[in-house]
Amino acid sequence: MRPVPEPTPSLWADQAGPPRARPPLDRATSVDVAVVGAGLTGLWTAYYLARAEPSLEVLVVESEHAGFGASGRNGGWASALFPVGAAALARSHGEPAAQSLRAAMRATVREIGEVCRVEGIDADYRLGGTLAVARGRAQMTRARAQAAQAAGWGDAVELLDQEAARGRLAASGVVGATFTPDCARVQPARLVRGLADAVEARGVRIVEHTRALALEPGRVRTDRGTVRARHVVRATEAWTATLPGSRRDVVPVYSLMIATEPLPPQAWDAIGLRHGQTFTDHRHLVIYGQRTADDRLAFGGRGAPYHWGSAIDPAFDHEPAVFAALERTLLELFPVLAGTRITHRWGGPLGVARDWHATVGLDRRTGMAWAGGYVGDGVSTTNLAGRTLADLLTGRDTTLTRLPWVGHASRAWETEPLRWLGINAGLRAMTLADIEERLTGRPSVVARVMSPFLGH
Numbered sequence: 001m002r003p004v005p006e007p008t009p010s011l012w013a014d015q016a017g018p019p020r021a022r023p024p025l026d027r028a029t030s031v032d033v034a035v036v037g038a039g040l041t042g043l044w045t046a047y048y049l050a051r052a053e054p055s056l057e058v059l060v061v062e063s064e065h066a067g068f069g070a071s072g073r074n075g076g077w078a079s080a081l082f083p084v085g086a087a088a089l090a091r092s093h094g095e096p097a098a099q100s101l102r103a104a105m106r107a108t109v110r111e112i113g114e115v116c117r118v119e120g121i122d123a124d125y126r127l128g129g130t131l132a133v134a135r136g137r138a139q140m141t142r143a144r145a146q147a148a149q150a151a152g153w154g155d156a157v158e159l160l161d162q163e164a165a166r167g168r169l170a171a172s173g174v175v176g177a178t179f180t181p182d183c184a185r186v187q188p189a190r191l192v193r194g195l196a197d198a199v200e201a202r203g204v205r206i207v208e209h210t211r212a213l214a215l216e217p218g219r220v221r222t223d224r225g226t227v228r229a230r231h232v233v234r235a236t237e238a239w240t241a242t243l244p245g246s247r248r249d250v251v252p253v254y255s256l257m258i259a260t261e262p263l264p265p266q267a268w269d270a271i272g273l274r275h276g277q278t279f280t281d282h283r284h285l286v287i288y289g290q291r292t293a294d295d296r297l298a299f300g301g302r303g304a305p306y307h308w309g310s311a312i313d314p315a316f317d318h319e320p321a322v323f324a325a326l327e328r329t330l331l332e333l334f335p336v337l338a339g340t341r342i343t344h345r346w347g348g349p350l351g352v353a354r355d356w357h358a359t360v361g362l363d364r365r366t367g368m369a370w371a372g373g374y375v376g377d378g379v380s381t382t383n384l385a386g387r388t389l390a391d392l393l394t395g396r397d398t399t400l401t402r403l404p405w406v407g408h409a410s411r412a413w414e415t416e417p418l419r420w421l422g423i424n425a426g427l428r429a430m431t432l433a434d435i436e437e438r439l440t441g442r443p444s445v446v447a448r449v450m451s452p453f454l455g456h
């Protein structure tokens with residue numbers, strides 16, 4: 001039997017060193033805006049609020065430390081992806097609205113680079129694009145369809161033949177690829193911690209080790225006293241499922257990652273990935289990777305089980321069977337990695353709404369605001385959310401506040417046991433769909449049948 005790997009901190013936290021400690025809330029207080037959650041959603045919101053109206057008193061309340069959640073642990077793709085595709089957005093919100101959202105997402109990728117530059121955040125930001133290889137006929141069919149549709153939405157997606165694809169990423173079994181320039185690689189922990197520092201430099205107060213127990217109109221009740229505020233922003237993503245009144249808004253789904261030791265130049269010559277490009281393939285059960293600034297491969301994927309009752313626990317960040325599957329997949333993609341040491345294994349929960357539709361909004365009647373449900377596309381989308389919330393909270397009517405995800409309400413997730421059964425069946429179906437496609441070479445029937453339950 002394989003030995004169970006020891007839990008490790010994420011590569012990103014290891015590289016960034018111990019987080020800067022900030023004191024908890026020490027007494028009941030009153031502010032203009034109370035933001036709950038110091039991940040990217042909460043911090044981008046505070047950042048753009050402070051920029052727009054420096055006189056506003058903004059307090060960010062965090063139960064652990066800034067960047068503790070998915071924002072400090074993710075795959076580091078600052079992409080233009082939104083969890084709902086453009087065609088589906090057009091069906092529910094109309095074509096012009098879908099076009100506006102696509103344009104806003106593309107611009108967001110560059111906006112993050114601009115903030116890093118202006119604020120001096122050293123997050124290894126590099127705008128290198130994303131390569132999605134097709135490994136097999138069924139994946140190539142999807143690659144072609146994606147490239148054909150993209151142009152209609154203003155998305156630059158280039159279809160590469162086998163030779164061109166292999167020239168950029170020599171993964172095994174590659175028959176072609178799509179490439180989009182609209183993605184940057186980042187070091188997630190450095191991005192979120194740098195942003196926390198930038199936010200504080202602009203006069204925002206962040207309190208750590210302070211747990212919000214209830215978010216209510218006009219106040220946040222915490223385990224360290226009550227914060228009164230004209231506006232309350234919920235920025236808790238996966239943990240939203242632990243808050244009273246929001247338990248069925250999103251489900252926590254785990255994504256897990258591994259990282260190799262730094263690879264020698266010969267390995268990179270064989271793999272071929274240039275710096276700055278992120279990569280994936282066109283399978284159903286999402287995988288994602290990046291070449292890090294120090295020449296490692298950081299690689300992740302879904303497939304970890306959903307836990308009964310939307311439970312979140314640090315123990316769920318470590319799933320030996322998923323780590324082993326990720327290692328197998330990485331080696332299958334790049335046989336040159338045989339014998340390479342895996343130095344880090346980690347994971348975290350992300351948030352998925354019932355229709356997979358991210359949302360941002362403000363209820364003007366109650367002063368309660370929110371953003372989340374990004375699935376695995378939150379690194380950039382949180383930035384768009386932060387700018388949008390800043391506009392909403394300062395009463396501005398802008399192109400951002402008119403985007404179709406503003407005010408979107410997803411229906412609630414089912415109660416247990418249906419939720420547990422449905423989500424885990426969905427995860428299993430995606431694995432089966434990939435096996436089916438490998439065997440038949442045709443787009444999966446399982447995936448088509450299950451698509452209404454998987455949100456796409």
Ligand SMILES: Cc1cc2nc3c(=O)[nH]c(=O)nc-3n(C[C@H](O)[C@H](O)[C@H](O)COP(=O)(O)OP(=O)(O)OC[C@H]3O[C@@H](n4cnc5c(N)ncnc54)[C@H](O)[C@@H]3O)c2cc1C
Pocket residue numbers: 036037038039040041042061062063064065066067068069070071072073074075076077078079210211212213235236237238239240254255256257288300346347348349350351371372374375376377378379380381382
């Ligand atoms: C392993 C992994 C890989 C991913 N890869 C990518 C990727 O490559 N690209 C991409 O775009 N997206 C990716 N994602 C998703 C992305 O990281 C998230 O969508 C994004 O970081 C969400 O940011 P957030 O601020 O909304 O939530 P989080 O970063 O999760 O922050 C929520 C914060 O709220 C705090 N909190 C929770 N409850 C309370 C409470 N009661 N009181 C006070 N504070 C509270 C938490 O401690 C946490 O700090 C990945 C996610 C994971 C887990």
